[in-house]
Amino acid sequence: MTTQLIHLYRPVGRQSYRDGWAHLNPSEYVCSVKATAPEVVRERDWDEPSDGGAYVQYARIPAGASKRDKRHILDAIRALGGSGCRHEYDCCGCRSTHFRAKFISSRQVRIEFSVSFNY
Numbered sequence: 757m758t759t760q761l762i763h764l765y766r767p768v769g770r771q772s773y774r775d776g777w778a779h780l781n782p783s784e785y786v787c788s789v790k791a792t793a794p795e796v797v798r799e800r801d802w803d804e805p806s807d808g809g810a811y812v813q814y815a816r817i818p819a820g821a822s823k824r825d826k827r828h829i830l831d832a833i834r835a836l837g838g839s840g841c842r843h844e845y846d847c848c849g850c851r852s853t854h855f856r857a858k859f860i861s862s863r864q865v866r867i868e869f870s871v872s873f874n875y
């Protein structure tokens with residue numbers, strides 16, 4: 757199975773920018789995790805143009821993470837979501853994602869994300 761390396765950054769300080777400019781917000785590198793390839797948990801509904809389905813993947817975190825490190829990892833995974841959209845009108849079709857994450861064992865995180873399109 758293919759794995760992906762995900763570099764995690766958690767938001768720190770004031771988050772003044774949104775959407776297409778969110779990368780300008782201050783963040784701090786947390787760690788990099790190896791994750792399984794996303795698997796479909798809910799298929800995209802092709803009759804609903806805004807729906808992009810939902811996916812799950814599992815990540816293994818580095819050994820020796822403290823409670824605080826783990827909290828930062830969850831914060832950083834949740835921060836992966838969002839949209840790169842810079843349009844000022846609706847229905848541009850841009851993709852956005854929403855991430856949820858929780859520990860299922862001491863080093864395994866279940867990551868679920870849903871995809872939607874701006875319609």
Ligand SMILES: [Zn+2]
Pocket residue numbers: 841842843848849850874
């Ligand atoms: Zn857009």
